[in-house]
Amino acid sequence: MGYPEVLAEPGSKVLMLGNVAVARACLEYGVGLASGYPGTPSSEVVEALAYAASKLGYPYVEWSVNEKVAFEVAYGAAISGVPSVVSMKHVGLNVAADPFFSSAYTGVEASLLVISADDPGMWSSQNEQDNRWYGVHAYIPVVEPAGAQEAREAALEALRLSGEVRHPVLLRLVTRVSHTRAPVTVGALGRPRLRGVFKSIPSRWNLIPAHARRLREELLERWRRIEDLVSRSELNVAEGPRDSQVVVIGVGVGYRYAREALRRLKAQVRLVKVTTPVPLPSKFVLGEVEGRDSVLVVEEGDPVFETMIKTLLQEVGLNTRVYGKRSGHLRATGELRLEDVEGAIAQVLGLGYRRPELLEATVKPPPRPPVLCPGCPYRSVFYAVRRAVKRLGLDVVYSGDIGCYSLAVNKPFNAQDTLIEMGGSVGLANGMSHVLGGRVVIATIGDSTFYHAGIPGLINAVYNKAPMMVLVLDNGVTAMTGHQPHPGSGFNAMGGEARRIPVEDVARGVGVDSVYVAEAFNPRDVEAKALSALRDVGEGKISVVIARGPCILMAMSRARAESIPRPSYVVDSSRCRGCMVCYKAFNCPAITPSGDGKITINKTLCTGCGVCERICPFNAIKPASYIDERWWNLLGLTTSSVGGG
Amino acid sequence: MASSESFNILIAGVGGQGVLTLSRIIGEASLASGLNVLVAETHGLSQRGGAVVVHVRIGDVDSPLVPLGEADLMIGLELLEVIRNIGYMRRGGFIVADRLIIPPSIPDVKTPSLDNVIEALRGLDVRLTVIPASEVAEKLGDVRVANVYLLGQAISITKLGSIIGFDGVVKVLRGLPNPELNLKAFKLGYMGGGFEC
Numbered sequence: 001m002g003y004p005e006v007l008a009e010p011g012s013k014v015l016m017l018g019n020v021a022v023a024r025a026c027l028e029y030g031v032g033l034a035s036g037y038p039g040t041p042s043s044e045v046v047e048a049l050a051y052a053a054s055k056l057g058y059p060y061v062e063w064s065v066n067e068k069v070a071f072e073v074a075y076g077a078a079i080s081g082v083p084s085v086v087s088m089k090h091v092g093l094n095v096a097a098d099p100f101f102s103s104a105y106t107g108v109e110a111s112l113l114v115i116s117a118d119d120p121g122m123w124s125s126q127n128e129q130d131n132r133w134y135g136v137h138a139y140i141p142v143v144e145p146a147g148a149q150e151a152r153e154a155a156l157e158a159l160r161l162s163g164e165v166r167h168p169v170l171l172r173l174v175t176r177v178s179h180t181r182a183p184v185t186v187g188a189l190g191r192p193r194l195r196g197v198f199k200s201i202p203s204r205w206n207l208i209p210a211h212a213r214r215l216r217e218e219l220l221e222r223w224r225r226i227e228d229l230v231s232r233s234e235l236n237v238a239e240g241p242r243d244s245q246v247v248v249i250g251v252g253v254g255y256r257y258a259r260e261a262l263r264r265l266k267a268q269v270r271l272v273k274v275t276t277p278v279p280l281p282s283k284f285v286l287g288e289v290e291g292r293d294s295v296l297v298v299e300e301g302d303p304v305f306e307t308m309i310k311t312l313l314q315e316v317g318l319n320t321r322v323y324g325k326r327s328g329h330l331r332a333t334g335e336l337r338l339e340d341v342e343g344a345i346a347q348v349l350g351l352g353y354r355r356p357e358l359l360e361a362t363v364k365p366p367p368r369p370p371v372l373c374p375g376c377p378y379r380s381v382f383y384a385v386r387r388a389v390k391r392l393g394l395d396v397v398y399s400g401d402i403g404c405y406s407l408a409v410n411k412p413f414n415a416q417d418t419l420i421e422m423g424g425s426v427g428l429a430n431g432m433s434h435v436l437g438g439r440v441v442i443a444t445i446g447d448s449t450f451y452h453a454g455i456p457g458l459i460n461a462v463y464n465k466a467p468m469m470v471l472v473l474d475n476g477v478t479a480m481t482g483h484q485p486h487p488g489s490g491f492n493a494m495g496g497e498a499r500r501i502p503v504e505d506v507a508r509g510v511g512v513d514s515v516y517v518a519e520a521f522n523p524r525d526v527e528a529k530a531l532s533a534l535r536d537v538g539e540g541k542i543s544v545v546i547a548r549g550p551c552i553l554m555a556m557s558r559a560r561a562e563s564i565p566r567p568s569y570v571v572d573s574s575r576c577r578g579c580m581v582c583y584k585a586f587n588c589p590a591i592t593p594s595g596d597g598k599i600t601i602n603k604t605l606c607t608g609c610g611v612c613e614r615i616c617p618f619n620a621i622k623p624a625s626y627i628d629e630r631w632w633n634l635l636g637l638t639t640s641s642v643g644g645g
Numbered sequence: 646m647a648s649s650e651s652f653n654i655l656i657a658g659v660g661g662q663g664v665l666t667l668s669r670i671i672g673e674a675s676l677a678s679g680l681n682v683l684v685a686e687t688h689g690l691s692q693r694g695g696a697v698v699v700h701v702r703i704g705d706v707d708s709p710l711v712p713l714g715e716a717d718l719m720i721g722l723e724l725l726e727v728i729r730n731i732g733y734m735r736r737g738g739f740i741v742a743d744r745l746i747i748p749p750s751i752p753d754v755k756t757p758s759l760d761n762v763i764e765a766l767r768g769l770d771v772r773l774t775v776i777p778a779s780e781v782a783e784k785l786g787d788v789r790v791a792n793v794y795l796l797g798q799a800i801s802i803t804k805l806g807s808i809i810g811f812d813g814v815v816k817v818l819r820g821l822p823n824p825e826l827n828l829k830a831f832k833l834g835y836m837g838g839g840f841e842c
Contacts, residue, residue, distance in 0.1 A: 015669075015676050015684075040688050123687065147683075147709075180709040181669065181684040183676050253709075260707040339712040356714035358732040363757045363765040365725040368749040370660065370695030407693065412752050480693075589694055589750035604788050 003048040007055060010188040018151040018177040021184045022115065023048035025155035026059075029111070030190030032082040034061045035073040037452065038481035039089030040124035041178040042117035046087050047482070050493040058192045063484050063493045066422070066452040067092035071099045071114070078112035078168075079205065081196030083159060087115040090131050095422065095453070097134070102207055103168045104139045105215040107222070110193065111162040113155065114140070117173040120300050121335040126402070126421060128333065130301030135170050135278035136308075139223050141230060142278035144172045144252035148182035154275055157235055165226055170278075174300045176335065177253050223279060231283040235275035238288050244270045245293040246348055249285075251277050251305045254298035254336060261342040267349055280308040289313070289320055296348045297324035300336050323348055371407055374590040375556075375607030377520035377549030377635075378405045378473050382413040383586050383615065384526035385442070385471060385545075391527075392534055396440045397432055401425035401454075403446035404480045404551075405473045412587050415444065423453025426470055430457060433466035440537055441468045448478035448486040450503055455510070461542045462511040469533050470544045472503050473520070475551040483554055507544040514541045520549025521635045523615055549636045552607050564630045566608035567623040569601050575620035582612045582621070609635065646680060646808050651704035653711040654805070657730045658722030659747050660694045663792040666821075667720065668699040670796065673817045674809040675703045685709040694750060696726055703808060718803050720795050723747050724762045724775070736770045741799040743778040743791055774798060776837060782830055790830035793818065797834025811835065 006023050008014040016024070023045050026034060036046035050061040064070035067088040074086035086096075093100065093116050103112065116134070119125040135142035141161065145154035155171055162169040203211050230236070240262075247270045250258035255273040262269055272288050274281070277299070289295055289309070297306040306324035313320055323329045329344040330336070339355055346353030372379045382405075389396050400406060400416030401424060409416040418428055425443040432441045445454045450472050461468055478484040485491050485498070492498040507515045514536040516529035526547050533543035550558075559566050571594075578597040582588065590605035591612060601612070601621070608631065613621045632638075646652070654671065658664040668684045675682035685700040700711045716734050721727035721742030734740065744763075748756040757765075766773050776798060782791040800806040800814060818827045 013676070015672050015682070017686075043688075147707075176685055176709045179686045179688055181672050181682075181686065183681065256707040256709070263705075263707075335710070336708075337710060337712065338708045341708075342712075356735075358714050359734050359736065359769050359771065361728045361731050361765045361769065363728055363761055365729045366749050366751070366754045366756055368659065368694075368696045368725065368729075369751070370693040371750045373661075373693060404693065410751070482688075584752040587750060587752060592748060604783070 003044070003051040006048040006052050008186050010186060013183050013185045015181050016148060016184050017044055017179060017181050018145070018148040018173060019044035019117070019179070020048045021148045021152040022155045022171065022173070023052065024184070024186050025152045025159070026085050026113070027052055028187050028190050029156055029159040030083060030192045031085050031159070032059050032192050032194040033074060033077040033084040034059055034087070035064045035070040036087035037064055037067045037070050037092055038478050038484040039092050040481055041119055041175045042087050042089045042092070042115065042173070043481045043484065044178070045115055046493065047484070053494050058194055060194065061493050063486065065487060067095040068099065071096035074112060075099055075103055075108070077196065078108040078110050079106065080198040081109045082193055083111040083163065085113040085115065089125065090116050090118040090129050091125060091127065091421065092116070093131050093134055100134065100140070101138045105207060105212060105219055106204055107166045108162070108168060109166060109199070110196065111159045112168040113159050113162060113171055114168055115171045115173065117175070117178045118301060119175050121175065123175055126419070128301070130304055131170065132172055132278055132301065132304045136304070139219055140168050140170050141226050141276065142170045142172050143235070143276050145177055145275060146250070146253050146255045146273065147177060148180060149184045150275065151177055152184055152186065154235060157233070161229065165222060165229070167222055167226065172252065174253055227279040227282060230276040230279060231281040233276050233281065236273065236281055236284050238270060238272045240270045241268050242270065244268060246296065247272060247288055247292050248296045248298065248345060249274055249305065251297065251299035253300050257336050257338050257341040258298045258345070260338055261345050264342060265345060265351060267345065267351070269349070274305065277305045280305070280312060282312055285309060285312065286316065290318065292320055294321035294323060294348060296329065296344060297322065298330065298336065298341055298344070299324070303332070369410055371410065371589060372404065373552055374588050374605045375552035375609035376404065377475055377547070377552065378408065379586065379588060380523045380611045381471070381473055381520050381526050381547040382408045382415050384523035385530045386413065386415065388527045388530035388534060391531065394440050394534060396442050397436065399425045399429040399432060399441055399443045401445040401449050403449050405444055405446055408444070412585055422449055423457055426454050426457030426461065429468045429470070430461050430464065430466040433461070433468050440534060442471055443468055444471045444473065447472060447474040447476065447488050447503060451487045455506060458507065458512065458544070459510045466542065467537050467540050468542055469537050470542070472544060472546045474503055474546050474548040475520070477551055477554060479551040479553070483551065503546045504544070512542050512544050514543035516543070516545045518545060518547045519637055520547040521609055521611055521637050523611060550634065552609060555634045556607060558634055559631060562630070564634065565628050566631060567610065567625055567627045568603050568606050568608055569610065569612060569621055570624045571599055571601055572620050572622055573598050575618050577618055577620070579617060582616060586612060586615055588612060646704055649705050651702060651706045652718070652804060652808055653716045654701040654703070655711055655716045655719045655730055655733050656699045656701065656722070657719060657726040658697055659726060660697050662722045663789050664697045664699055664722060667792040667796060668701050670793065670814065670817050671701050671809065674813040677813050677816060678809050680704060680808070681706065683709045696729060698726070698730055718799060718805060720799055722792060722795065724759070725756070727766065728762060731769070734771050737772065739772045739774070739799070739803045740766065741774045741776070741795050741802070743795060744775045745779050774802065778834065781833060781837070785826060785830055787826055790826055793827050793831040794834035794837070797831040798837060801835045
């Protein structure tokens with residue numbers, strides 16, 4: 001996918017996502033290295049930088065194997081004097097937390113910008129954690145922009161601050177900043193610093209206790225200096241009457257909601273915009289709050305700023321009232337909404353506020369959860385594995401993981417009994433295997449997630465002998481977040497060729513004796529290999545089944561690029577007996593009941609994967625046209641496995 | 646558009662229908678008209694065949710999301726998604742939607758009929774236009790241009806026409822892959838008022 005806007009002419013105003021505005025700021029600053037692991041809503045930062053690198057020849061950009069490594073990649077470059085940036089989603093910082101905390105002790109030689117894109121509302125995540133706490137916890141300053149234009153400015157300022165105090169800085173984005181497209185005026189591209197020098201200073205780079213104790217003292221001193229700097233930052237500003245008894249503080253995107261809400265309420269109230277919430281810019285905040293009756297804090301996520309400002313007021317002996325999420329004026333879960341902020345401000349000001357009465361339809365829509373795409377190789381895999389489990393009469397636990405295959409949590413697959421965090425499938429399966437007696441545990445994990453955090457769990461299973469079947473769903477890319485490459489893809493972030501590290505080699509290398517590779521689009525092959533693997537588990541082995549087949553979206557775009565025709569499939573209604581296996585058990589979105597008790601295939605949705613033909617018990621589904629053998633090759637199928645096409 | 650005015654649009658549909666593309670077209674055309682615009686997109690998990698909704702706010706706006714009850718226009722690429730987001734509509738606001746229902750891919754799900762859905766929408770205080778956009782788009786050769794067909798209709802019957810302008814949209818469409826087909830669908834949608842039900 002292209003991001004031409006990241007290279008817009010200096011001075012021009014272009015529409016871009018907040019994430020792309022951050023990428024632009026990195027190029028303007030002259031960042032020499034960028035790393036990350038994909039995750040919604042963060043992915044476009046590294047994607048846009050990779051796009052820029054493919055055009056400019058710089059900076060160095062990579063998708064790393066996980067967030068911890070990504071952090072270390074950028075950290076290593078920054079202590080070697082190259083301004084660097086690392087990007088991840090909020091939960092990714094949990095994975096990177098170890099080096100993150102240490103980086104505050106050592107500091108850096110050149111800028112280190114850590115980007116965390118938080119997901120309030122949990123649009124695409126397992127939790128709603130507010131990563132500003134990480135800044136408080138680790139003594140790393142947090143910069144939090146209000147929108148796309150501000151994201152450019154904030155990222156630039158964060159890079160400058162990091163370079164000035166030689167300390168990492170956390171840029172906290174949220175979904176509505178990352179994924180809102182808005183006009184952004186850009187500046188000139190900077191000269192990148194691509195080569196660095198590492199100065200050996202053992203007392204600084206070696207965190208042995210004796211050094212770390214001294215470094216902690218230095219850290220606290222640096223923290224006071226940073227607090228002073230952010231108190232004078234031009235990113236924190238105030239507008240409106242100086243004498244209003246109520247002050248509204250909008251932190252990050254909270255400022256946008258507060259500003260529009262005040263305008264709609266026609267309220268003459270002092271509005272403070274805070275872009276550097278951590279450490280609390282105390283002098284600036286006191287200057288705005290002293291002498292007022294009350295303060296309303298509008299912030300996305302937890303009441304981080306609200307809590308800190310209360311502490312500050314207590315310390316200086318002020319009894320200004322502080323309202324926000326702790327006081328119940330704003331909801332403590334989900335995203336901010338303009339009408340909620342308007343209601344909260346009206347409440348504090350004692351104004352009447354009525355929400356409009358909402359329209360309601362007499363017809364209720366059925367739920368529409370996200371589903372595996374038509375032609376997704378994983379549908380075929382889950383269908384086949386469930387059949388194998390049934391044939392052996394096993395009572396299994398599916399220990400699930402994070403990725404497209406998470407969608408098998410829904411009916412009819414019900415093949416994700418747990419879904420916790422990246423790599424959790426294999427890790428949890430270890431514990432279950434030791435305590436569940438006869439129940440077989442199947443850990444289902446995607447290829448990217450396997451490289452990310454699945455391998456240590458697998459080694460643990462071999463070492464500590466925890467029999468399980470690990471089903472690796474291998475579609476060749478990190479599909480859910482937009483098809484970013486990983487160590488199994490054969491190419492890298494900048495589009496260059498890369499050494500492929502096949503999952504089966506890793507599995508054998510760590511001592512798994514029972515390893516099977518199956519064609520994902522061939523359910524018979526998957527079923528046969530799952531049967532063998534499950535029998536191996538019954539004998540106390542650890543078994544790995546790799547079901548390989550490309551993400552259908554990638555296969556379709558390659559077919560388009562290489563002019564390979566895709567087949568479409570039709571139902572022979574004289575043969576269809578309405579058994580509904582294809583609809584109810586296989587559940588392809590392109591297949592629906594036709595009304596006469598049989599089924600029909602939607603030719604717009606049908607991708608031509610052909611799996612329905614292979615699973616139909618009555619040979620009632622047929623291709624509508626001749627099939628080009630290259631299409632089967634694209635899907636990773638051998639001609640013999642599909643019965644000659 | 647006066648400097649203190651704003652226009653709120655909701656684009657609702659199913660992942661893969663071109664909801665994001667449509668929102669970008671409106672965003673680009675707004676920017677080209679010198680207007681402030683915010684396009685709050687849906688990415689990641691929800692995109693996979695799930696319900697997708699994009700908020701587009703034009704003019705004197707700061708916050709990215711359309712408040713409930715304040716959408717001036719909803720462009721619906723699918724009618725169940727129109728119903729799902731009906732709470733966003735302002736009374737008397739415009740809905741321009743495809744005459745299309747895509748049943749969710751859940752076995753044994755109960756989906757209301759096209760007639761029931763349209764009847765339910767007709768009973769509400771909104772100005773409803775339901776047109777066979779995907780049918781026309783399919784005849785044109787690509788169902789994916791249903792989105793610009795609907796945009797054409799919305800431009801011709803709502804204030805959006807005077808805000809971003811017919812020519813403004815044409816300019817943006819010229820920059821898309823397959824501009825001829827997109828332009829054709831857009832112009833047909835613009836003129837296709839006769840499909841009103």
